[in-house]
Amino acid sequence: MANVVRIGVLGCGNVGAAFVQLVERQADAIEARTGVRLQVARVAVRNISRDRNLNLPDGMLTRDALGVIEDPTIDLVVEVIGGIEPARELITAALVRGKPVITANKELLANVGTELFAAADAAGTDLLFEAAVAGGIPLIRALRESLRGEPIRRVIGIVNGTTNYILTKMSENGADYSEALREAQDLGFAERDPTADVEGFDAGAKAAIIASIAFGARVVAGDVYHEGISKITKADIDVANRLGYVIKLLAIAEKDAASGEIAVRVHPAMVAKHHPLASVRESYNAVFVEGEAVGSLMFYGRGAGGFPTASAVLGDVIDAAVNLKNKTHGSLGTFARAKIRPIDETSSEYLIPLEVADQPGVLHAVTGVFAKHGVSIRAAEQVGLADNARLMFITHSAREADVQACLREFRELPAVKKSSGLLRVLGD
Numbered sequence: 356m357a358n359v360v361r362i363g364v365l366g367c368g369n370v371g372a373a374f375v376q377l378v379e380r381q382a383d384a385i386e387a388r389t390g391v392r393l394q395v396a397r398v399a400v401r402n403i404s405r406d407r408n409l410n411l412p413d414g415m416l417t418r419d420a421l422g423v424i425e426d427p428t429i430d431l432v433v434e435v436i437g438g439i440e441p442a443r444e445l446i447t448a449a450l451v452r453g454k455p456v457i458t459a460n461k462e463l464l465a466n467v468g469t470e471l472f473a474a475a476d477a478a479g480t481d482l483l484f485e486a487a488v489a490g491g492i493p494l495i496r497a498l499r500e501s502l503r504g505e506p507i508r509r510v511i512g513i514v515n516g517t518t519n520y521i522l523t524k525m526s527e528n529g530a531d532y533s534e535a536l537r538e539a540q541d542l543g544f545a546e547r548d549p550t551a552d553v554e555g556f557d558a559g560a561k562a563a564i565i566a567s568i569a570f571g572a573r574v575v576a577g578d579v580y581h582e583g584i585s586k587i588t589k590a591d592i593d594v595a596n597r598l599g600y601v602i603k604l605l606a607i608a609e610k611d612a613a614s615g616e617i618a619v620r621v622h623p624a625m626v627a628k629h630h631p632l633a634s635v636r637e638s639y640n641a642v643f644v645e646g647e648a649v650g651s652l653m654f655y656g657r658g659a660g661g662f663p664t665a666s667a668v669l670g671d672v673i674d675a676a677v678n679l680k681n682k683t684h685g686s687l688g689t690f691a692r693a694k695i696r697p698i699d700e701t702s703s704e705y706l707i708p709l710e711v712a713d714q715p716g717v718l719h720a721v722t723g724v725f726a727k728h729g730v731s732i733r734a735a736e737q738v739g740l741a742d743n744a745r746l747m748f749i750t751h752s753a754r755e756a757d758v759q760a761c762l763r764e765f766r767e768l769p770a771v772k773k774s775s776g777l778l779r780v781l782g783d
Contacts, residue, residue, distance in 0.1 A: 358386075360676040361396040363423040365445060366436035367416075370459055370486070371398070372407050373665035374433060381669070391676045397423045424449045431675055433668060434458040443467060450474045450482065455675035455684070457668055459486035465560035465576040468567060469690045481684045483671035488561045489514055489640045491663030492656040493670070498568045498644070499687060506647040507569040509609045511781070514561045516638030516659045517545045517552035518584050518604040522623075523636045525592050526601055532587060544638050554583035555621040558606045565642075566608035566619045572693035574608075574619055580698040582622040591778065594708065594747065600625035601633045605781065609701075616696040624779045625706055632781075699756040704733065704780035706749050707758070709765060710773035713744040717770040721746060724764045728757045749780060 362378070364371055378393050386392045398411065399420035417423060424432060424445060432449040434456060436442055442463050449456050451474070458464070464471070464487050475482035485495045489512070498507070513519050517539055524535035536553070539545035551557045559579040566574040584604050595602050603626050608619045626633045631653050635641040640658025645651050657663040678684050711717050718735075725732055731751040738745045750758065758777065765774040 358390055358680065359392045359394055360430045360679060361394050361428055362672065363426065363429040363432050364395060364398045365420050365423065365432065365434045365442075367398050367400045367407055367409075368435065369661035370664045370668065371433075371435045372409055373661035374435070374668050375409055375411075377662070377665050377669050378672075385673060389673060389677050391673070391680055393672065393676060396429060397426060399423045420445055421448065424452065424454065429454065430679060431455045431457070431672065433672065434460060435668070436460075437462065439463055439466060443471070446471060446482070447474055450478045450480060453478050453480050455481040455483070455679055457481075457483045457486075457671040457675060459484070459664055459668060461487040461557070461560045461564060462576075465563040468564065468575075469573045472687045472690070475684070476686050479684055481675040481678055483675055483685075484564070485671050486664045486667035488564050489642060489654070490516075490656070490658040490660060491666045492640060492642065492654050492658060493667070494565070494642050494654050495568060496670075497652075497654065498565070499685075502569075502644070502646060502649065505649050506612070507610065507644060508612070508647060509607070509645040510565050510569050510642060511632065511645075512561075512565070512606045512642035513603055513632060513635050513640050514565075514606045514642065514658060515552055515555075515558040515604060516640060516657075517549065518558070519635065519640070520544045520638045521553070522584060522587070522592075522602055522604065525587070525589060526596065527636075529589065531589050532585065553585050555581035555604065558604060558621045562606035562608055562619050562621055565606070566617055566693075567690060568687070569608060569644075570610050570617055570693070571688070571691060572617055573690040574617060574693050574695070578617075578619055578693065578695045580620040580622070584623050586776075587623055594706070595625045595778070598625070598706075598747075598749070599628050600780070601628060602626070602778070603632060603635070605632070611696065614694070614696075616694045616700075618696040618698075618701045620698055620701065622779060624703075624781045626781045630781065699754075699759070701755050702752050703755070704750055704752055705758050706747065706778040706780055707762070708775055709746045709748075709771050710775070711744055711746050712770045712772060714770065718746070720768055720770055721748075721765070724761050724768070725750075727764075728760045729753070730757050730761055 521535040559581040641655040
């Protein structure tokens with residue numbers, strides 16, 4: 356029994372239940388490879404009577420989550436209840452007792468992650484969180500281990516399966532936003548209240564975690580600029596397709612080598628069809644990492660779902676269990692204070708559509724505004740005639756503040772009937 360690691364699980368929803376099943380299935384193989392026997396010993400839940408389709412021994416389920424942590428026979432804790440509290444209190448209590456913690460809690464880590472990392476280091480134990488960012492994709496381990504000595508320049512990812520599913524249906528089936536959202540909800544890809552997903556909050560929390568690990572800096576959810584997909588229309592999808600792009604909700608974290616500033620943002624963007632991220636469909640996730648020496652890497656797979664996420668949890672549990680028996684742990688080190696670059700100071704290419712009066716001098720007036728604010732035009736075309744005339748501009752890389760200044764001035768031009776905003780463009 357000296358090599359048995361007894362696990363306390365906090366939460367037994369889709370991920371927690373899948374994790375319990377994976378441990379039962381894989382325990383023999385894991386022991387053969389590592390010499391450690393994993394055993395789920397106690398599971399804390401809110402509702403004991405709920406049917407979870409698990410064959411658990413009598414007495415394993417409990418409503419007392421803190422009691423699981425305080426149980427001296429529990430060696431390691433898995434937290435899959437989500438939210439800030441009581442998760443923070445419970446994780447801290449486990450760490451103080453020297454018990455490794457594996458969590459899938461992106462909201463918690465995006466807000467108080469560095470506080471918890473410091474608590475884990477002070478206790479000399481592990482806090483691992485592979486499942487918090489991209490489900491079953493082994494991204495965090497790559498960033499914190501394989502790429503730890505790599506100067507990361509940029510990380511770009513599709514990290515929300517709900518929005519990617521909706522945009523796929525809009526692009527491939529011609530569905531409008533509300534129709535695609537209903538389908539996603541019917542299939543269980545979207546919650547009844549989809550706000551966290553479709554307005555970019557979920558992706559923003561993941562982007563904060565990615566930036567913290569990639570750049571070794573303290574980035575929290577409040578540092579992330581975010582826009583969602585609820586304003587994307589079928590017309591936007593059609594324009595992007597005609598120009599050789601698809602629209603994706605991207606999480607982007609960049610570090611400027613000269614200033615050390617970090618920009619983290621989530622927003623829809625037009626992605627060139629030949630870019631690897633353009634081919635990521637439905638509820639899949641993918642993350643593109645750009646490093647100074649390694650070049651470009653792409654991580655792809657299922658970013659959500661009970662078993663893919665539980666697989667990532669199990670991988671962390673094995674690492675922590677082996678470390679526990681070897682009386683060691685993996686440290687993330689200290690996190691520098693992040694210098695956050697505001698969205699106004701970031702640069703991108705942009706698609707800017709304008710509904711205009713079809714009359715002489717309109718193009719001259721519009722291009723004069725671009726020139727005034729130092730925004731260079733890469734491509735322009737007119738679509739439609741008379742009352743249906745639209746001018747479409749794609750800029751070279753330009754500063755966000757300058758582009759927004761153009762949009763404000765366009766709204767004052769008599770020849771511009773409507774300025775419907777912008778879409779950022781991700782090229783090569």
